[in-house]
Amino acid sequence: MKTKLVAALAAATMLIPAVATAHSPWLKPSATVVSGKEGWVTVDAAASTDVFIADHQPLPFEMMKVTQPDGSAGQVENGMRGKFRSTFDVHLTQPGTYRIGSEMAGVFGSYMLDGKEQRLPRGLAADKLKEAIPAGATDVKIMENAGRNVIFVTLGAPTDTVLKPTGKGLDFAPVTHPDDLVAGEPATFGFLVDGKPAAGIEVKVIPDGRRYRDEQKEESFTTDAKGQVKITWPAAGLYWVQASTSDKNSSIPGATDRRMSFTATLEVLQP
Amino acid sequence: MHLTYRTILPATAMASLAGPALATTVDLSITLPQIKTAEYHRPYVAAWLEQAGQPTGRTVQVWYQQPRPNAREDGTKWLRDLRGWWRKSGRALDLPANGISGATRAPGTHAVSANVGQLPAGAYELVVEAVREDGNRETVRLPIAWNGKAATKAATAKGTIELGAVSAVVKP
Numbered sequence: 001m002k003t004k005l006v007a008a009l010a011a012a013t014m015l016i017p018a019v020a021t022a023h024s025p026w027l028k029p030s031a032t033v034v035s036g037k038e039g040w041v042t043v044d045a046a047a048s049t050d051v052f053i054a055d056h057q058p059l060p061f062e063m064m065k066v067t068q069p070d071g072s073a074g075q076v077e078n079g080m081r082g083k084f085r086s087t088f089d090v091h092l093t094q095p096g097t098y099r100i101g102s103e104m105a106g107v108f109g110s111y112m113l114d115g116k117e118q119r120l121p122r123g124l125a126a127d128k129l130k131e132a133i134p135a136g137a138t139d140v141k142i143m144e145n146a147g148r149n150v151i152f153v154t155l156g157a158p159t160d161t162v163l164k165p166t167g168k169g170l171d172f173a174p175v176t177h178p179d180d181l182v183a184g185e186p187a188t189f190g191f192l193v194d195g196k197p198a199a200g201i202e203v204k205v206i207p208d209g210r211r212y213r214d215e216q217k218e219e220s221f222t223t224d225a226k227g228q229v230k231i232t233w234p235a236a237g238l239y240w241v242q243a244s245t246s247d248k249n250s251s252i253p254g255a256t257d258r259r260m261s262f263t264a265t266l267e268v269l270q271p
Numbered sequence: 272m273h274l275t276y277r278t279i280l281p282a283t284a285m286a287s288l289a290g291p292a293l294a295t296t297v298d299l300s301i302t303l304p305q306i307k308t309a310e311y312h313r314p315y316v317a318a319w320l321e322q323a324g325q326p327t328g329r330t331v332q333v334w335y336q337q338p339r340p341n342a343r344e345d346g347t348k349w350l351r352d353l354r355g356w357w358r359k360s361g362r363a364l365d366l367p368a369n370g371i372s373g374a375t376r377a378p379g380t381h382a383v384s385a386n387v388g389q390l391p392a393g394a395y396e397l398v399v400e401a402v403r404e405d406g407n408r409e410t411v412r413l414p415i416a417w418n419g420k421a422a423t424k425a426a427t428a429k430g431t432i433e434l435g436a437v438s439a440v441v442k443p
Contacts, residue, residue, distance in 0.1 A: 049405060056344075214407055214408040215432075216405075
């Protein structure tokens with residue numbers, strides 16, 4: 001409850017439209033641990049109120065990027081956009097860990113025109129800002145909105161190449177490998193903002209299977225001084241993990257705030 | 272058999288069972304708690320009467336998102352999330368239902384009086400279920416011994432998350 005209150009305050013001060021937080025984006029891999037000389041995974045991608053329950057809107061598979069274990073770009077295959085979710089496949093041809101997902105960088109905000117408040121269109125790209133704000137607009141408020149939404153899939157033994165932080169925005173810096181998670185064993189994950197440990201940020205964890213229980217069962221963690229959280233998984237299954245924070249260090253001209261999120265779907269297996 | 276059954280009922284009960292004109296009324300009070308959250312949506316709420324071993328119940332009230340112009344999705348899409356009610360009564364009910372269905376309600380105490388038709392004497396449970404988007408689901412059950420007479424005391428129950436105090440009186 002307390003964390004939700006903090007989120008409410010953050011939302012209020014940053015003028016985020018309510019709808020922006022209503023639906024969580026998620027990726028649902030068919031597997032994260034794959035054996036053999038080569039393999040395939042298939043992934044569902046959507047946004048909905050309850051994670052992993054496809055009942056609202058697909059995420060475009062065209063946005064998805066694959067990074068192979070050697071750091072090169074891989075391919076999204078067999079993309080399909082359905083009513084409630086899109087799906088795509090990734091052919092795993094190299095041993096090691098793949099990173100699959102999307103990176104969103106946009107702006108949101110508002111301005112006054114002829115005495116009326118107008119909102120910038122949702123999901124506006126930063127380079128389209130000039131065209132989006134009409135001449136004569138005043139009180140222009142621009143905020144950067146950057147989000148990453150990823151999964152990690154490993155063929156054979158886990159590797160670390162795709163886990164290297166980008167140094168830009170909110171990064172995931174796992175101490176425990178994200179494809180080496182077991183129920184009952186704590187995992188340590190670090191988070192960085194522009195390459196520096198992100199202390200005191202919120203990390204939400206929601207287990208799969210929302211339809212089959214009455215409570216959300218959402219857990220909330222706060223990163224320590226090293227920017228790390230320690231998460232113990234109560235049971236095997238898929239978990240939706242999202243870290244979010246905001247600051248004033250946007251690189252977009254005119255933007256006053258920067259809102260960042262990192263979302264991952266992690267698979268926890270039986271010990 | 273049928274005759275014997277009727278003769279052991281109290282006279283008042285017999286009177287209430289006698290004709291179709293005598294409808295049964297449920298006076299219901301439901302408290303929806305204030306919930307502090309980043310994103311509050313009013314809960315969907317259903318109340319229905321059911322009997323042990325009976326597959327179907329009768330709906331007393333159902334509150335859900337009413338049609339809105341230009342809405343991307345119709346509120347009826349989420350009625351199935353009132354899972355207990357949907358199975359016992361909702362899926363067989365034509366909505367909207369006059370005097371039964373209505374819009375979602377704000378936190379606070381809501382008193383309603385609903386006509387449930389002719390209710391045969393027997394042991395019932397009045398079930399109240401609430402489910403909230405981005406929230407939880409909760410069900411409370413109130414025992415109702417219906418003998419055709421208004422109970423002197425209301426049946427009460429209290430939820431812990433999505434429902435506050437709930438009370439009901441069934442009367443002729």
